[in-house]
Each structure stands twice: as C-alpha cells, then as structure tokens.
Amino acid sequence: MTTEFETMTPRRIVEELDRYIVGQDKAKRAVAVALRNRMRRQRLPDDIRDEIAPKNILMIGPTGVGKTEIARRLAKLCGAPFIKVEATKYTEVGYVGRDVESMVRDLMASAISMVKAEIQAGLKGEADRRAEERLLDLLLPGIKNSDEPIGPTQATFIAPAFDPLAAASAQPASPGSGKAGDTGGRPAGDGTRERFRTLLREGKLDAREVEISVNASGGPAIEIFQGNQMEEMELALGGLSNLFGGKKKRRTVTVKEARTLLAAEELDKLTDQDKAVAEARHRVEETGIIFIDEIDKIANRESKAGGGMDVSREGVQRDILPIVEGSTVNTKWGPVDTTHILFIAAGAFNVSKPQDLIPELQGRFPIRVELEALTAQDFERILTEPKNALIKQYVMLLSAEEVSLEIQADAVHRIAEIAAAANSRTENIGARRLQTVMERLLEELSFEAPEMAGAKVVVDLAFVDSRFKDFAERQDLARYIL
Secondary structure: OOHHHHOOOHHHHHHHHHOOOOOOHHHHHHHHHHHHHHHHHHOOOHHHHOOOOOOOEEEEOOOOOOHHHHHHHHHHHHOOOEEEEEHHHEOOEOEOOEOOOHHHHHHHHHHHHHHHHHHHHOOHHHHHHHHHHHHHHHHOOOOOEOOEOOOHHHHHOEOOOOOHHHHHHOOOOOOOOOOHHHHOOOOOOHHHHHHHHHHHHOOOOOOOEEEEEEEOOOHHHHHHHOOHHHHHHHHHHOOHHHOOOOOEEEEEEEHHHHHHHHHHHHHHHHOOHHHHHHHHHHHHHHHOEEEEEOHHHHOOOOOOOOOOOOHHHHHHHHHHHHHHHOOEEEEOOEEEEOOOOEEEEEEOOOOOOHHHOOHHHHHOOOEEEEOOOOOHHHHHHHHHOOOOOHHHHHHHHHHOOOOEEEEOHHHHHHHHHHHHHHHHHOOOOOOHHHHHHHHHHHHHHHHHHHHOOOOEEEEOHHHHHHHOHHHHHHOOOHHHOO
16 A cells, blocks of 8 residues: 555545545445555554455445445555456356456456556656667667667667668758768768757657567457456466567557657566566555445345246356455466455345345455435535536536536536436436436537637526426426436
C-alpha cells in the first residue's frame, strides 16, 4: 500500500469515497474498516500476520446503487491491484468457459502493468535519450557518437532512402564549422551528428520516413482462441515463444513515430523485469482486490424440496471456494498465493438470496452489507455533489464547443423526479437511469452545439417539462426506458 494510505483512518477513507459516491454509508464504513485492517496487519509480526485472513465482503443491492464504484474507488485510493469480474462468465471445470483461476491471472497482469508504469516513470528520461541516439544512428549510418558507439540492436534498422548529409548541409553552418559537402561522403563526425540532433529536437525531421524492424504482433487471431484452452497453452509454454527473440517485420514510419517506438523499446529494456514481477506478486498477495459481480446469478435458485439442483452453478461456486479460502494459482509469472487477497462479491439477489449460495462460500464472506435503493433525493445529490457529477460532465463537454450550459436547481429537481419515477414504474437500474434522462434532455442541444459557439443555454423547469411532455401530462415513461 502507498505511504499516504497508511496514514488514512477509516473516517478519512469514507470522506474520500463521499467525494464520488452519494449515500451507502454502511457499505463505505464496511470497506473502510476492511482496508484499515489490511494496513494494521502489515504492522504485526510475521508469525501473527500470516494467521490473519481478510474479512471478505458481500454487497447486496439492486443494480446502479454504487457497488462496483465503491470497490473501484477503494482500490484506486490505496493503489492496490484491482479487477472486476462477472461470476456468470466462469463455468465449472469440464464445461465450456473460463477457468475461475483466470481471475487471479488477470489480477496479476493488472499488477504487472501497474508496477511497470511506476518503475518506468523514473526511467523515461534515459529511455528518451537512448532512443534519440538510436534514431541518429539510423539517420546517419556510419557516423557514430564518439562517446557512445552503435550497439548491436541498431543493426536491425534499415537506413532511410534520403541523404542525411544533404539534409544537414541545408542548415546554416555554425561559426567555425566545416561545410557538410567537405566530407566527400566520409563520416562527418560529431559536427553532423549534433546538427541532426538539433533538427531532431526541433521537430524538423518528424515528417521524414524511415524503415525500421519491429516485433510482429499476434493480432486479432489470438483473440479467437481465448478461454481455457488458450490460457492453459500460454501457461504451459511460458516464455517459450520468446526464446528465439520473436518475429520481426519491417515498417515504414515517420521519424516522429519511430522515436516513440524506439523509446518504448528502450524503456522496456531498462525495466528490471524480475524486480517488477516480484513487486507485483507481493502487491497481489498482500493488497490485491477482486470484485466478483453478479454472484447471485450462480446461486442455486431451486429449493432443495423441489429438486433439480443446477449442477453447473454449484460447480462454479465450488471452484471459486478454494481461491477465496486461499490456494496457490499458477500463472506465467510464477505461483500466486490467494490467502490474503480481499474478495468483494456483489449481487442484486432479487430472484435468489444469499442463503442459496453453498454454505462454505457463504462462510467466506462474513461481512454482509445491504445497499439501499436510490431515491429522488439521492438522484438530485448524484447530479450535483460528486467530483465527477453528471451535470458537471455535460457542462464540460459542451464547453468544448464554446457553449455555456447552466442547469438551474428546479430543473435538477425535476430531472431527479423523472429518473426516480422511471425506476419505480419500470426496471430499476439505479443511477444509470440518470444518464438516459440526461441524454434525452440534451440530445437536441448536443446535436446543434457545433453551430452554437459562443451561446449560453439555460436549462430551467420549463425546458425540462418541454422535453418530457409525456411525463408531465400522462406519466408515460415508455420512451425513456433503456
């Protein structure tokens, strides 16, 4: 966990969540305590630390009330590896579908990306410098930097068709320097290289094209075979595909694009891969968070008296159980222990109920939190209070077209009423209904905005009623259903 997070109390965690999520105080307090307990565990002696397992959380509530957002914001707040998965995409071993262990592999991949980004942030300057030298070697074959000879990797690059010396000679010569034409085709030394370096940094060579060799991408063909078989094949082969360096293909790109490609390649070379994997594994095992959504969809809905138990649903639960209990999952980066990963499960449970889950899995989610359905008052707060409030987003979007948008308080109140009424009369989709209502409200304005630069639009109660005339007159909400 980050040093900043270690100083945060549960109260401060809840305050941070309040900046983005309206209401649901019980759920916020539960996840805040769970996270604080993880920090407390880090301060304990090793023999006691290993005995303390995370208190997994089961969130119960209708869709669109903030379950996923709470978990996502929590992970971002503490800088922990986080993934969201849907329980419905996993199947019991032997059926067609993804293996439940793939959620741990996905979490590890997320952690690898996170750690690499942090490491590479401090290496960017050196990577850019190396990329510049390699690009100069490419533009000036045979003219080396006296301080840094051309490395073997530059041999994979193909010289451009244009004459670099002629390009350099087109620039004014600095006082006391010889002319480019005096080289007679011989290596011109640092003078020409430095002139090219200046042109390169000024962007005057960006449009020129060069031919380079890059790693061939697997492309969309690999995506066709995603699933158990592809994951098992990748795990079994490990790094065998890269044993001989992989395939290369030639590409003609601009100097600007070549610099980006070379910088990325140098950045990857500078990154200590073993260190990144070790740190990522540590973060996954100690602070990782897996959010399992739609867990109610794999509950056994049939009563035992009626028989007909769904084997596939129960099989998925039994496959998930050892991962939640704590087991070792093999990944292409090595084994990962799931004992101390925090699992947050969520579901609406409008058809099934938590008791329909197998008892062993129920026991692994000791903290249960019921999230409340959102009211019109909650919708009004959601529209205005959070840092990323929906109204703020639309104001900023239209400001990009130089249109000033103002939504008055009475209009916000009416929008919230319409959204709440739509949820009560049709399918309750929670706060997501606000997006539907806002799109309907501002559809015409968003269409005409490019021709309205400099205009100011005020959305008041009359404006809302005119756009939702059916609601105002007949309470007909069919047009505003997703």
